[in-house]
Amino acid sequence: MKQYREYSREEMERELAELKQSYREYQMRGLNLNMARGKPCAEQLDLSMSMMDVLSSEADLHCDDGTDCRNYGGLMGIEEARALLGAMIEVPPENIIIYGNSSLNVMYDAISRSMTHGVMGSTPWCRLDRVKFLCPVPGYDRHFAITEYFGIEMINVPMNSDGPDMDVVEALVASDSAIKGIWCVPKYSNPTGITYSARTVERFARLKPAAKDFRIYWDNAYSVHHLYQDRQDYLIEILAECKRAGNPDIVYKFTSTSKISFPGSGIAAIAASQNNLEDMRRQLAMQTIGHDKVNQLRHVRFFRDLNGITRHMKKHAEILRPKFEMVENIFDEELGGLGIGSWTRPLGGYFISFDSLPGCAAGIIDQCRKAGVVLTPAGSTYPYHRDPNDSNIRIAPSFPSLRDLEVAARIMALSVKMESLKKLLAG
């Protein structure tokens, strides 16, 4: 198959004209499709509906230790929930605090607390002239939005297939005490789908930051979100690794059940060293009397244990896998061999990451929009929405139906071809 760049000018123009014709046909269908956000589809949400029945009016809402989940208290979360989420993210229950419904909120609060009160006794960040965060790119837009909101300067770090470029990370954190953190989605990364290698995690655990209050923000959002049963990524557990490396306080690990039970009505958690937890507990005691223990109990009674979660995630995978494969196959079919883009084939998580020819991403997203397909806005996977190559597009295949997804993927492939040809013709 001939790559587009090998086409003659005439061939390119003829091809573009044909593509425009197909594109106009799609436009006339007045579509309204959305691949912008990592939202579970209704069929996935249905998987958890029986959770609504586990706590009936006849149920005993007491914990094993006698706590009445209906009443005030339980700042750290109920023991059963700490054990359940602990098992899921491979940390002991005593290293976990269960929060409310959103791990994003826990991350926001961690940064906010550091701004006003510092980290384990350090100078509050709001009193410092400059605070910086490292941002492996492409990455998660909501992470970057939090640090931008607090006026924290974001520094791009390249992502490789085994995680962030650790040479860069090690050098930067060792030399600049204004660098207070790094955003990580270490497993089935948002958006590239890669999982940090054992060597990468080991190097994270052994970082020697100039700032004592530097923390790794380890957003373990997709720990059990496999797409396949026979092929799964494996991630080294970082809390244990940090302890082993004599660096126990360097990491905050976040998780939630948002894409396991119900997004927005799940339970979130942080795992960290006892020193870090005590730091958080002091603040938390000012902020609330306790999170929603009834919902914690509901999750415990529904999933029971890690096996329950694993069985449940298999059902999610059965719904999601065909969607990912649909997009990947259409891209293979439509774009394979043309030399105008590359895309990931993740084994888990919620995203396919697409890299176009440099300078084409915004145009592709715009073309898609005009044909009724909404993608995450251009630049979203980079701090300040600035993709230096204008090349990365995050695709979220979970929400649309398979039928809609097929159309959306074809329109996207078409848009990629058109924009690439325009670029080649112009260049």
Next chain:
Amino acid sequence: MKQYREYSREEMERELAELKQSYREYQMRGLNLNMARGKPCAEQLDLSMSMMDVLSSEADLHCDDGTDCRNYGGLMGIEEARALLGAMIEVPPENIIIYGNSSLNVMYDAISRSMTHGVMGSTPWCRLDRVKFLCPVPGYDRHFAITEYFGIEMINVPMNSDGPDMDVVEALVASDSAIKGIWCVPKYSNPTGITYSARTVERFARLKPAAKDFRIYWDNAYSVHHLYQDRQDYLIEILAECKRAGNPDIVYKFTSTSKISFPGSGIAAIAASQNNLEDMRRQLAMQTIGHDKVNQLRHVRFFRDLNGITRHMKKHAEILRPKFEMVENIFDEELGGLGIGSWTRPLGGYFISFDSLPGCAAGIIDQCRKAGVVLTPAGSTYPYHRDPNDSNIRIAPSFPSLRDLEVAARIMALSVKMESLKKLLAG
């Protein structure tokens, strides 16, 4: 009846010896009673158990506007919940944001946001040399804990029977631009049980603070928490009053269902002007994708409307009223006419406020503790835990059973007598 201060020294000593004998008998019972926190009792929690059944696995978890409550989104809360809580606190739905499970958390976040980002464009408070809050005293310890945690200087303002001393409030806020807020529990106040008069609310609405970013923190925690059907306090709605006074942005109004449905598993809200809500919305969009909409829907389907809440609160009142009356009657019986203390007879809320002779509160609380009765620690109702008269004790009669409460109230009365006699003998 003769007051203690009219007793001869000999009479006092004889009385004290007798009281000590009774006290020792209570001590020997090895009691463990708690009147420290405003916690609903199990019987009250049982009132909401059928809430567990309103959303079954067969239920449709969509809102009227088509929102799937199980999925991400809905930053401001579902319309139905905004309408329900709006009706409860007498504001239009469009002036409300529904949050998570805790209004304390909403207040904390409001202060935290003001520290890092200011209020509607003002200088972030963390950049100011001094930030001060007015604290009507006695007041709610968790309010004071938040402002203390953020290093905000707290200034006591006397509480009268119709609300804070507004002469003091008006003079202070007009003269000092470092004063950024005032804590208020305007109805069935914590702990004094009084409700702000119409005149007090009118004066609040017409405050002319030197600081543009001054806000009234109106914690309307007990808006529907009446103890009686025939005698109820009435509070003027402050948002409307502020608007009328040309001062629409001066107030944040907080509420929750914590003492209506389940504490810790209810829903909380803020009501404010559109300008304030927009200020909050910008921050909220960084902090979360949305709060727990399933729980919002659960509350809406359970209560349906304000009438549902009113009927439900009558049931709470039937459980709580005898407890309040039990304590009040025992105090009447044991302490009436002795001139050694005064106590409130609130028409609603969760507390009885007791004022001992100056210098006796810490001793009384300690005596109670040694006989197995836990009260809120001395000074709790004052900023920095400093009650200048060592006189105020907050009593929470809701949690213990009637039988336990009777014993606890008698032990407290006994402790009041003993400490008062010791004081009179010493003084």
